Amino acid sequence: MEHTVHCLGNGRVCVYGKGADIFQAFGxxxxxxxxxxxxxxxxxETKKISYRQYEHRSGGxxxxxxxxxxxxxxxxxxxxxxxxxxxxxxxxxxNTPYENTYIFITYEGAPVYIYDFFPDGKPKAxxxxxxxxxxxxxxxxxxxxxxxxxxxxxxxRDCIIAFAFSHSPEDAxxxxxxxxPEPNAPLRDFYADKYADVVSDVxxxxxxxxxxxxxxxxxxxxxxxxxxxxxxxxxxxxACKAYGRAKLLLEFYLSVxxxxxxxxNAQGMTDGxxxxxxxxxxxxxxxxxxxxxKYYETTSDxxxxxxxxxxxxxxxxxxxxxxxxxxxxxxxxxTYVAGGFLQRSALNDGSxxxxxxxxxxxxxxxxxxxxxxxxxxxxEKALSDAALIEKNYLxxxxxxxxxxxxxxxxxxxxxxxxxxxxxxxxxxxxxxxENGDYVCPDCVNKKTPRFYGDAYGKRYSTEAAVLCPxxxxxxxxxxxxxxxxxKKIAASLYERDGIVGYEPGMLLYAGxxxxxxxxxxxxxxxKFGVWSEYFRGGRQAGTLCRxxxxxxxxxxxxxx
Numbered sequence: 187m188e189h190t191v192h193c194l195g196n197g198r199v200c201v202y203g204k205g206a207d208i209f210q211a212f213g214x215x216x217x218x219x220x221x222x223x224x225x226x227x228x229x230x231e232t233k234k235i236s237y238r239q240y241e242h243r244s245g246g247x248x249x250x251x252x253x254x255x256x257x258x259x260x261x262x263x264x265x266x267x268x269x270x271x272x273x274x275x276x277x278x279x280x281n282t283p284y285e286n287t288y289i290f291i292t293y294e295g296a297p298v299y300i301y302d303f304f305p306d307g308k309p310k311a312x313x314x315x316x317x318x319x320x321x322x323x324x325x326x327x328x329x330x331x332x333x334x335x336x337x338x339x340x341x342x343r344d345c346i347i348a349f350a351f352s353h354s355p356e357d358a359x360x361x362x363x364x365x366x367p368e369p370n371a372p373l374r375d376f377y378a379d380k381y382a383d384v385v386s387d388v389x390x391x392x393x394x395x396x397x398x399x400x401x402x403x404x405x406x407x408x409x410x411x412x413x414x415x416x417x418x419x420x421x422x423x424x425a426c427k428a429y430g431r432a433k434l435l436l437e438f439y440l441s442v443x444x445x446x447x448x449x450x451n452a453q454g455m456t457d458g459x460x461x462x463x464x465x466x467x468x469x470x471x472x473x474x475x476x477x478x479x480k481y482y483e484t485t486s487d488x489x490x491x492x493x494x495x496x497x498x499x500x501x502x503x504x505x506x507x508x509x510x511x512x513x514x515x516x517x518x519x520x521t522y523v524a525g526g527f528l529q530r531s532a533l534n535d536g537s538x539x540x541x542x543x544x545x546x547x548x549x550x551x552x553x554x555x556x557x558x559x560x561x562x563x564x565x566e567k568a569l570s571d572a573a574l575i576e577k578n579y580l581x582x583x584x585x586x587x588x589x590x591x592x593x594x595x596x597x598x599x600x601x602x603x604x605x606x607x608x609x610x611x612x613x614x615x616x617x618x619x620e621n622g623d624y625v626c627p628d629c630v631n632k633k634t635p636r637f638y639g640d641a642y643g644k645r646y647s648t649e650a651a652v653l654c655p656x657x658x659x660x661x662x663x664x665x666x667x668x669x670x671x672x673k674k675i676a677a678s679l680y681e682r683d684g685i686v687g688y689e690p691g692m693l694l695y696a697g698x699x700x701x702x703x704x705x706x707x708x709x710x711x712x713k714f715g716v717w718s719e720y721f722r723g724g725r726q727a728g729t730l731c732r733x734x735x736x737x738x739x740x741x742x743x744x745x746x
Contacts, residue, residue, distance in 0.1 A: 190712045191406065191730040195394035196238050196253040199260050199351050202406045202731070206230040206242035206249050206268075210406050213351035214258040214318070216397040217409045217455040219276040221290055221320050221351070227269040234714050237390035239369045244268075252369040256398075258351040259361050264328075264342035274336040277320070286324035287362070288338070289355060291317060321350045321358040325366065376426040381743045384708070385426050387715025388740040392419055392733050393431070399441070400434035401455045405719075405729040410452040410461050411438065413470040414519070415734035417658075418688070420477050422737035424484045425744040436481055436490060439474065443497045449474060451519050464518030464533050464605035464616075464624075465540075467504035472543025475501050476658060479550045488557060495559050498551070502560070502568045505544040509571055510598045512578040514540040518605040522650035528591055530606055531623075531638035532646065536593030538583045541575055542655040542662050548572040549661065579662045583651075589667050591651035594643045608637040649675050653689070656696035657738070672697030679706050685721040687728070687735030691742035699746045707739055 194201040199213035208224040230242040230249065239252040247266035253259065277292040324330060326345030332338045340347065350361035372393075378385035395403040401411035402419050416435060423432035442453050451470055452461035475498055482491040508514050513536030520539055522528050548568045551558055582593045602617050602624075609625040616624035621636045636642065652671040655663055672693055679685065679693070679702075690707030694700065710721045717735040719728030 189725070190232075190714065192232065192234065192240060192714055193391060193394040193406075193731050194238060194240055194251055194253065194260075195396075196255060196257075197396060197398035198256070198258040199253060199349075200395065200403070201251065201253075201260055203232075203240070203251070205232050206244070211260065211320075211349065212409070213260075213320075214353060215456040216395075216401065216403055217459070218318055218351075219292060219409070221277055221292060221318070222275055222349075223273045225271045225273075227271075234390070235369070236371055237394040238372050250369065254367050255370070255372065257361060259364075260349045260351075261366055262347045262349075263366075264345050264347070266344070268342045270340045270342065270347075271333070272322075272338050272340065273334075277336075279332075279336055279338070282321075284323070286328070286330055288322045289358070290320040290322070291355075292319070293317065316353060319352050319355045319358045321355070321362045323348045323350075323362045375430055376423075376428040378426050378744065381740070384711075384715060384743060385740055387711075388422060388736045389426065389428065391714070391716045391731060391736050392422070395733055396431060396435070397438075397455050399455065400431075400436070400438035401453065402435060402733055404452070404734065405732050407729050408452070409455075411455060412452040412461075412519075412734075413439075413449070413473050417473040417477055418734045418737040418741065420480065421745075422741040424480060425741045429485055432481060433485075433487070433490060436478060436494070439477075440494060440497060443500065447500075449497070449500070451517065462604035464530075464603050465508065465515045466517060466604065467508045468514045468537070468540040469517035469520055469543055471501035471504045472540065472547045473658075474498075475547035476543070476550060479547075479554065482554070482557075491554075491558060498558060499561055499564055501547070502564055505547070506564070506567050506571055509544075510536065510596045512541075512574045513537065513582055513593055513596055514544055515596070515598045516540060516592070522591065522648050522654075527648045527650060528646050529638050529641040529644075530608065531641045532592045532594070532644070533605075534596070534598040534600075536582060536596045538579075538589070538591050538593075538651050539654050541579065541582075542660045543658060545572050545575045545579075545662055546655075546658055546660050576662065580664070584667070585645070587667075588647050589652055589663065589671070590645045591648050592646050594645065609634065650686070653692035653696050657692050668696050676700060676703055679703065683723055685710070687717045687719050687721060687726075687732060688738040691735075691739035694742040694746040704743070707742075 192203055200216055201208055202210040206226040210220045212218040212221050228244050230244040233241045235241055242249040247268050250263045252261050274290050277290040280289050282289055324345055324347050327343040328345040329341045346366050348362055350358045352358035374389055376389050402416050404412045404415045420432055420435055443449055450460035450466050451463040478491055478494045516533045516537040517540060518533055583590050605616055606613055607616050607626045608623040609629040611626040617630040619625050619630050623637050649671050652668055656668050676693055690703050693703050710717055712726055717739055718726035718730040719732055
C-alpha cells in the first residue's frame with residue numbers, strides 16, 4: 187500500500203492522496219471539513235506533474251487528477267478502466283435530476299480542528315458554522331451505483347469525474363456545468379541558484395496548501411494556519427524570492443487582526459475562528475513581529491510594514507504584559523512542548539525560547555530605526571524588557587555550562603487558560619486545581635493526584651531549546667553553546683532511530699553548512715521531495731507532506 191502522501195491544491199480546493207486513493211478533499215476554503223474519500227481498486231504508481239496535477243498509472247489505466255487555476259473544481263480523468271469506491275464524510279448525499287450527478291451537503295456542525303469557549307459555559311470543539319456543498323458529475327463511459335447511505339461505486343472506462351465545491355448549491359451547479367478544461371502547468375514564481383530541484387518540490391507542497399487568501403495549512407491533520415509553522419514557510423518563500431506568496435501570507439495575518447483585534451496560536455482560514463493554546467500571548471507574537479521585519483528587510487516594502495504597525499504594537503503589548511520578572515512563560519504549542527520533549531507541568535515556567543523571541547523581535551525592530559512607526563512609549567517599555575532579558579538570560583537558563591529550556595518557580599499561575607487538560611478530558615478551557623494542575627470544569631474541585639509525577643519544578647535540557655533560537659537568530663545564547671549543541675546533535679544524527687523532521691535544517695543554522703548533515707537531510711525526503719513531521723526507522727512518520735519541516739530544511743539549504 188502507498189505510504190507517501192501528496193497534496194493537490196489551487197487555493198480553493200485541497201485534495202490529499204496516497205497513490206490513486208483520496209483520503210481528504212475539501213473546499214471552498216481550506217478550513218472546511220473533509221468531504222469525501224475515494225479508494226481505487228488495484229495498485230498505482232503516482233507521478234507529480236505540478237502542484238495542481240498528478241498522474242496515476244496501473245497497467246493500461248491512466249488516472250489524471252488536476253485543478254484549474256482559480257475555480258473551486260477538482261477533475262479526475264480515467265482512461266483504460268478503473269473501479270472507485272467513494273465515501274462521503276461529514277455530509278449527506280442526495281440524488282439530483284441530472285444523470286450521474288450527486289450533491290454532497292456538508293452539514294452545519296461538521297468538525298474542524300478548532301476549539302473555543304461557548305456561551306453555555308462548556309468548552310467544546312469548534313464546528314463549522316455554515317453548510318458547504320459539493321456536486322459530483324460523471325461525464326463519459328461509466329456506471330454508478332449507491333452502495334450505502336453515504337457511499338457509492340463508480341465503474342469507469344473512459345470518463346471524467348468532476349467535483350465542484352461552494353457555499354451555495356447554485357454556485358456548485360454553475361461550476362459543474364462548465365466544460366472540463368485541459369490541465370495546464372502553473373507558473374512557479376521562485377528563484378534558486380542552488381538545490382533548484384529541492385526548492386521546486388518544496389515550493390509545490392507549499393503552493394498546494396496555500397489558500398487564495400494567503401493562509402497556509404499545517405497539514406491534513408490541521409486545517410488551520412499556525413503561526414510558528416508559517417514563520418518557517420515565510421523564511422523559505424523569501425529565500426527563494428517567491429515574494430508574491432510571502433506577501434499574501436502576511437496579508438492574511440493582517441486581515442485576521444484587522445477583523446478580530448487579536449491573533450492566536452492558529453487561525454481558521456475564513457470564518458474568524460481560533461485554535462487557542464496555553465499562554466498564547468507569547469512565542470507566536472514574537473514570530474509575527476519577526477515575519478514582518480524579515481519581509482521588509484528582504485523586499486524594502488515599507489507599505490506593508492506600516493500597515494502592520496497596529497499588529498506589531500499588539501504583539502509587543504502581549505509580550506510586555508506577559509513578562510514575569512525577566513522571563514516569559516511557555517506557549518503550549520512551543521516546538522518541544524508539542525513534540526513531547528518537555529512536560530506540560532512546566533508551561534508556567536520561564537521559557538528560554540519565548541523569552542529569546544521577545545528579545546529578538548525588539549532588537550530587530552530597533553534596527554529599523556523609526557521606519558516601523560511603533561508607539562514610542564510602548565517601544566520604550568519593550569526596550570527596557572529587552573535590556574532586562576539580556577542582562578539575566580544566561581543566569582536564568584545556563585547552569586554549570588548546561589543550557590536549560592526552562593526556569594521553574596517564576597510565580598506564574600493563572601486561574602484559567604486554554605489548552606490541554608491534565609485530567610485527560612480533551613482540550614479547551616482549563617482551570618487550575620489545588621495541585622496547580624489545569625483540568626476541565628468537572629474535575630477542578632475533585633480530589634486528584636498530581637498528574638505529572640516528579641516532573642514539577644524540574645529543569646529540562648533539550649537541544650531544541652538551542653536550535654529554534656539559532657534559527658531565529660538570537661544573540662542571547664553564546665556561540666560556543668550553540669556550536670557545541672549542534673556538534674552533539676550532528677554526531678548522533680546517523681545513529682538515532684527517531685529524528686524530528688526539521689532538525690537537520692535547524693542544525694545548519696546552528697552549526698553552519700555541513701555536507702554530512704545535508705546528505706542526511708536530503709535522504710529524509712519522500713518520493714515527491716518533501717519532509718514529514720518525524721523520521722523513524724528509516725521512513726517518514728507522523729504527519730507527512732508537511733509545510734513547516736519542508737520549509738525550514740529548504741530555507742536552510744538556501745541561507746547557509
